[in-house]
Amino acid sequence: MRKIEHIGIAVKDLEVSNLVFEKLFGVPAYKFEEVQSEGVTTSFFMNGPNKIELLAATSTESPIAKFLEKKGEGIHHIAFDVEDIVSEINRLKGEGFIVLNEVPKKGADNKLVAFLHPKSTNGVLIELCQEIK
Secondary structure, three states: OEEEEEEEOOOOOHHHHHHHHHHHHHHOOEEEEEEEHOEEEEEEEEEEEEEEEEEEEEEOOOOOHHHHHHHOEEEEEEEOOOOOHHHHHHHHHHHOOEEEEOOEEEEEEOEEEEEEHHHHHOOEEEEEEEOOO
């Protein structure tokens, strides 16, 4: 894991939350994207070298909708940039972590992604991200 790639925040209303973070950072979101396979719409903000991803559900069956129902708005995951996601998945499985996606899938922002179950990471959902080349 090379660095924190972004912090994902689950929100109920993307438009309202975009206004909040635009005021907070003094800049608008630089990117909006729908990830149909996950049932979410996302927006991305930069703050210095740090990236924040806001995630809103587009379906009641999406993982974000379920998260919001259980926990409400707030930090959903921390994503880490990796050079080789397949190798990192194998390494982490070997270390005893519970990998939710044995095969990486396409995520937002031109990334291959995989997640580690919070049960194996002290209650924090961890996302691994590799730039698609």
